[in-house]
Amino acid sequence: MLAPYACAPANSRGRLYPEAAPEHRSEYQRDRDRIVHSAAFRRLEYKTQVFINHEGDLFRTRLTHSLEVAQIARTVARSLALNEDLAEAIALAHDLGHTPFGHAGQDALNACMRPYGGFEHNAQSLRVVDDLEDKYAEFRGLNLTFETREGILKHCSLRRARQLGEVGQRFLKKRQPSLEAQLANVADEIAYNNHDVDDGLRARLLTVESLCEVPLFARHHADVLEHYSGLSPKQVRHETIRRMINALVSDLTQTTQARLRKLGPADVDAVRAQPAPLVGFSERMRAQSLELKGFLRDNLYRHHQVHRMMFKAKRVVHDLFSALSSDLRLLPPEFFDQAEAAGRGDGAAARARVVADYVAGMTDRYALDEHERLYQPRRLR
Ligand code: MG
Numbered sequence: 317m318l319a320p321y322a323c324a325p326a327n328s329r330g331r332l333y334p335e336a337a338p339e340h341r342s343e344y345q346r347d348r349d350r351i352v353h354s355a356a357f358r359r360l361e362y363k364t365q366v367f368i369n370h371e372g373d374l375f376r377t378r379l380t381h382s383l384e385v386a387q388i389a390r391t392v393a394r395s396l397a398l399n400e401d402l403a404e405a406i407a408l409a410h411d412l413g414h415t416p417f418g419h420a421g422q423d424a425l426n427a428c429m430r431p432y433g434g435f436e437h438n439a440q441s442l443r444v445v446d447d448l449e450d451k452y453a454e455f456r457g458l459n460l461t462f463e464t465r466e467g468i469l470k471h472c473s474l475r476r477a478r479q480l481g482e483v484g485q486r487f488l489k490k491r492q493p494s495l496e497a498q499l500a501n502v503a504d505e506i507a508y509n510n511h512d513v514d515d516g517l518r519a520r521l522l523t524v525e526s527l528c529e530v531p532l533f534a535r536h537h538a539d540v541l542e543h544y545s546g547l548s549p550k551q552v553r554h555e556t557i558r559r560m561i562n563a564l565v566s567d568l569t570q571t572t573q574a575r576l577r578k579l580g581p582a583d584v585d586a587v588r589a590q591p592a593p594l595v596g597f598s599e600r601m602r603a604q605s606l607e608l609k610g611f612l613r614d615n616l617y618r619h620h621q622v623h624r625m626m627f628k629a630k631r632v633v634h635d636l637f638s639a640l641s642s643d644l645r646l647l648p649p650e651f652f653d654q655a656e657a658a659g660r661g662d663g664a665a666a667r668a669r670v671v672a673d674y675v676a677g678m679t680d681r682y683a684l685d686e687h688e689r690l691y692q693p694r695r696l697r
Contacts, residue, residue: 319397321581323494329462329482332446333455343461344401350458351405356412356444362679363411364418366512366616367519368625370681374518376511378411378418384511385410388565389496389503395569396576398495405460406467406500413440415676416683417629419617424633425672428641432668439476440676441468442483448673467497491588495572498595506564509608510557516616517553524552530611532604536560567601632687633675639690641671646690648674 318324325343338346351357360379367375376384386407393403414437415421422437429435442465446457465483477484486493513533516522528534536559540552547555572595579594581587587594597605616622640646644655644667651674658666678686689695 317397318399319576320583321495321576321587322398323402323463323496323584324399325461327584331459331461333459335454335459342401344399344405344464347458347460347464348401348405348408350460351409351412351445354412354445354449354458356449356677357408359677359679360411360414362681363414363416364421364629364680365508366418366515366622368417368629368680370684371625372519375515378414381507381511382408382411384507385500385503388506388561389500392499392503392565392569392572393496396495396499396573398499402463402467402494403496403499403503405464406497407503409441409445409460409464409468410470410500410504411437411441412444412468413437413442413676415440415633416678416680417626417633420626420629421633421683424630425637425675428634428637429668429672432665432672433476434473435672435676436472436476437676438468438470439472439480442480443673448677463494463496466493467500470497470501486588490591492590492593493588494584495587495595498593499572501593502568502595502597505605505609506561506568509605509612510561510564512612512616513560513608514553514557516612521616521619521621524549526615527611530604530608532560532563532608536563564597564601564605567597568595571596571598571601629680632683635691636675636678636683636687637671640674641668644671647671 323344328343337343341349357379360382361377363378365376365378365381386404389403389407390400392398393400415425415435422435426435444457445460445465445468449458450456452459462483466486469480469483472480472484472487474487477487485491492498513522513527517524517527524537528537533556537552537556539559540547540555544551544555575594575596579590581590581594596602644652647655647670651670655667655670658670675683
């Protein structure tokens, strides 16, 4: 039972290479399945969210982060009668283009690629599903539907939007994506804010006392202590975080439902024509979510220990790019062949892009290993 403003597979703008409709699944289920079966999706297991993979086994990785985003997006999609399969597909694919070492890796790669058009992880996620996953007989990439691709491209520069065809148009025309895409975007924010609190506390980089400066945390923490006595710190942490997620999800669902009722968009095109996204929090919850985000920025992402690790991560990415682009024969043979072929046209930029694709595809541990192999003379291969 889909709402009129949900994305229905029957109204899909389709795939770049037309294919027969799937027999036992919807078009968006097929998208989700192709994403789950991709190599880029498996690599998410070994890519950093905040903590590098070797720092501990219990921290979120990009894979578990993406699963949490999908879970939140599906819950809200179902209660708003939006397309749950599409929201899930977008959520599972949204981080496929991330470099190793999270934002530090992307900043370093963007700096390396500055003379050649830069590097944006969102645009890279689209590049992964449109081009870099190359194992189907009939097309390059995963040949996903327009709606999934639209959702993956959360933001991008105007310059890049001009090169992306139909899927880039909304950035030029200042239009909105589907509600499912808007939802996956907010679900991402709910997931990372909350799991970063959890991981930050577990790593002892954050304290409960300091987090009580944040009203959203303080309120739910006090609620847990009021209802229970004798809980372990782990139980208090979990009970507080599950209440925060629940409060955010409930506010998001109710606020969005009220906006949709008031506006009553007739279809997806009416959603796309809106001046601003319709999926979102109330003013009050928006402010509280931003406060939490600001707290995490100042106390976790800029924490001395995280900062030192990110410094090292940036250097690894920079060194890898610089070695591989200065001598293409250091690349694995299949990437070398691509760089050679790409370089025949406009030369340097196309070759650099092949190196960036290779580096961006690396997992944290592969990047660290490759760095050692290239820079440690005692490593033989
Ligand atoms: Mg994310």
